[in-house]
Amino acid sequence: MPREPLEAIVLVGGQGTRLRPLTLSAPKPLLPTAGVPFLAHLLAGAAAGGVTHVVLATCYKANMFAESLGDGSAFGLSIDYVQEEVPLDTGGGIRNAASGLRAGPGDPVVVLNSDILSGHDLAAQVDLHGKTDAAVTLYLTEVDDPSRFGVVPTDDSGRVTAFLEKAPDPVTNRINAGCYVFRREVIDQIPAGRRVSVERETFPSLIASGQLVMGYEESAYWLDVGTPQTFVRGSCDLVLGRLPAPAVPGPPGPSLLLSGASVAPDASVSGGTVVGAGASVGAGATVSGSVLFEGAVVGEGAVVRDSIVGRGAVIAPGAVLEEAVVGDGAFIGAGNELARGIRIWPGVRLEPTSVRFSSDV
Numbered sequence: 001m002p003r004e005p006l007e008a009i010v011l012v013g014g015q016g017t018r019l020r021p022l023t024l025s026a027p028k029p030l031l032p033t034a035g036v037p038f039l040a041h042l043l044a045g046a047a048a049g050g051v052t053h054v055v056l057a058t059c060y061k062a063n064m065f066a067e068s069l070g071d072g073s074a075f076g077l078s079i080d081y082v083q084e085e086v087p088l089d090t091g092g093g094i095r096n097a098a099s100g101l102r103a104g105p106g107d108p109v110v111v112l113n114s115d116i117l118s119g120h121d122l123a124a125q126v127d128l129h130g131k132t133d134a135a136v137t138l139y140l141t142e143v144d145d146p147s148r149f150g151v152v153p154t155d156d157s158g159r160v161t162a163f164l165e166k167a168p169d170p171v172t173n174r175i176n177a178g179c180y181v182f183r184r185e186v187i188d189q190i191p192a193g194r195r196v197s198v199e200r201e202t203f204p205s206l207i208a209s210g211q212l213v214m215g216y217e218e219s220a221y222w223l224d225v226g227t228p229q230t231f232v233r234g235s236c237d238l239v240l241g242r243l244p245a246p247a248v249p250g251p252p253g254p255s256l257l258l259s260g261a262s263v264a265p266d267a268s269v270s271g272g273t274v275v276g277a278g279a280s281v282g283a284g285a286t287v288s289g290s291v292l293f294e295g296a297v298v299g300e301g302a303v304v305r306d307s308i309v310g311r312g313a314v315i316a317p318g319a320v321l322e323e324a325v326v327g328d329g330a331f332i333g334a335g336n337e338l339a340r341g342i343r344i345w346p347g348v349r350l351e352p353t354s355v356r357f358s359s360d361v
Helices: 038-048 063-069 089-100 122-132 198-208 228-240
Strands: 006-011 051-058 078-083 108-113 116-118 136-142 174-183 213-217 222-224 255-257 268-270 273-275 286-288 303-305 320-322
Touching: 006 038, 006 089, 038 051, 038 063, 038 108, 038 116, 038 122, 051 063, 051 089, 063 078, 078 089, 089 108, 089 198, 108 122, 116 174, 116 228, 122 136, 122 174, 122 213, 136 198, 198 213, 222 228, 228 273, 255 268, 268 273, 273 286
Parallel strands: 006 051, 006 108, 051 078, 136 213, 255 273, 268 286, 286 303, 303 320
Antiparallel strands: 108 174, 116 222, 136 174
């Protein structure tokens, strides 16, 4: 078993470009997900897996993390913050954050990617790492389409034999699932002060040099929430109870209404929808599988499906959203129909119309 305290580095420095315009005002790990910042779910899972001390590797909008999370006591953790002055990629970020660790050279250090929502057994991964005395132990999972991820073939013993980042013709559907356990001294071998990718540089070089890189495979719930579509899906799955989530501020159900939220008696709110604090859904409106941020307004008879409505944004009566993202403070006038992945930037005003907008225009 790992020595106490078990420590983790959480990579939160990215700009979240795949989730724009939502990440123009807040970093991706702090976006409200099933009623709390996404990072709250990750930290709760880390604490359940035995982690007691977390170092957040920050860069983009770094000051917002401490403002939101404080010292970590709310999660049963202690949190320190280490900032990258310039983006250092995954390996460089891990190496930079190591200055905040307390572990000795041979101790395990968990590294978590903040794009991932997972229900895997972290304690079992750490246990395997200790039993095999691996340099690094990677959490692996199988997906239907591995071409968008780093694929990770292993031998019969579970030893990783290659790390193939986003291969066009994958040799396996077993992928890097974004949670690693490093021996501390291996982190210290990552070059300091420059961009380093663990996927393209660190892991392949460890394998090539003969060091033991193990795979811990599990078929638990797993989702990369880096796009608007998967962000919505992850939030809804948490609300619906498809992934046990102690950080969700309410029991599993078809919807989650936060403080001050209001829903008209004849409105339909379902599919794991979150109605944010002070947000409202008008008479006869339909909101399904969506996330309404704080203060959002959905007018009478409007339809919002599989969409995100930003803080203070207004969806006028009769407007329709299908797989759309509406930025903070935007206004979607009556008669507008937004579909097929369209994104509306913060503060934009679409006047009443009969035109249907899609991502093709």
